[in-house]
């Protein structure tokens with residue numbers, strides 16, 4: 001299989017049998033010169049079988065199977081590590097959810113801004129023209145408050161710190177990857193923290209985020225606790241740095 005395409009798209013999956021065929025087909029229809037890397041944590045549903053069938057149909061799909069549910073953060077960093085270890089590694093790596101919350105049709109805009117010279121581009125729900133569809137008011141409020149707190153802690157002028165729809169340049173990832181250790185959703189903050197430390201150029205494009213229509217959310221109290229703990233740890237580290 002030719003895995004030397006200049007663009008790679010990482011799709012982390014846990015029980016996405018209802019979405020995976022449609023999302024892969026939608027990405028394939030964009031006709032990018034890309035590799036799609038599905039990172040599945042031994043989903044007990046049909047996710048793996050569906051991907052195996054699509055691998056026979058298309059020549060650009062890689063499947064990484066991990067032994068059990070190990071968290072979104074390590075799924076993403078395992079994906080980066082694998083892609084960067086390829087003999088001809090991709091110049092641009094996109095991360096997105098496999099549940100259609102992130103629209104495949106937005107990928108070309110994410111890529112275009114990265115190709116113009118950004119190290120990292122975020123699909124933002126909270127900038128002008130960005131939007132969230134289908135979330136209850138409480139979930140929007142929790143997300144916006146988490147976003148505001150993160151902005152204060154990370155101290156970057158961005159509108160959406162927690163969006164997982166992103167395009168990363170190889171240059172940024174090569175430097176940042178050894179420093180990324182988060183296991184779950186807080187990976188989105190850790191990547192921005194590293195971008196700040198590296199003085200990376202970060203861009204944003206507006207996206208319309210849609211709540212998943214099929215399958216179940218994997219966001220649980222455990223992940224929310226890990227996210228909050230990470231924010232507290234970063235705040236504490238920064239206070240100590242200021243005192244020293």
Ligand SMILES: Nc1nc2c(ncn2[C@@H]2O[C@H](COP(=O)(O)OP(=O)(O)OP(=O)(O)O)[C@@H](O)[C@H]2O)c(=O)[nH]1
Nearest residue numbers: 012013014039041070071072075097098217218219
């Ligand atoms: N491999 C892997 N994928 C995961 C894991 N947790 C979540 N995912 C995938 O990561 C993406 C985001 O997870 P979601 O459950 O949609 O989380 P969310 O978007 O914050 O929550 P919802 O808005 O309720 O969908 C989806 O494609 C999931 O299948 C995990 O532990 N391992």
Ligand SMILES: [Mg+2]
Nearest residue numbers: 097099101212
């Ligand atoms: Mg989702």
